[in-house]
Amino acid sequence: MVTINAYLVVTAILFSLGIYNVITRNNLVGILMGVELILNSANINYVAFSHFSSGNVDGQIYAIFVIMLAAAEAAIGLAIILAIFQIFHTIDVEAAQTLKE
Numbered sequence: 001m002v003t004i005n006a007y008l009v010v011t012a013i014l015f016s017l018g019i020y021n022v023i024t025r026n027n028l029v030g031i032l033m034g035v036e037l038i039l040n041s042a043n044i045n046y047v048a049f050s051h052f053s054s055g056n057v058d059g060q061i062y063a064i065f066v067i068m069l070a071a072a073e074a075a076i077g078l079a080i081i082l083a084i085f086q087i088f089h090t091i092d093v094e095a096a097q098t099l100k101e
Contacts, residue, residue, distance in 0.1 A: 007045070012041075014037050026092050026093045026094065027093070046063045
């Protein structure tokens, strides 16, 4: 029998890996992958709490909305990455710093 503590440990590990990935990567694709890990950890939390609560499906509904949000974020993020690549011929985060100037 898997308890809610096991789900919380897995989501804490996924969330920590996602934050670490976002903070340490210079590559925009790697940063997007870190954001996806963070969103997936939130989905696991939603579904786990929904499963262990009184049987309602609110967690699954929230998880579906987060999946739709992640798909939109990935599409927009990849479009931004392609635009930056066309301008600077790299997807390094440091190249985007010149956009401020």
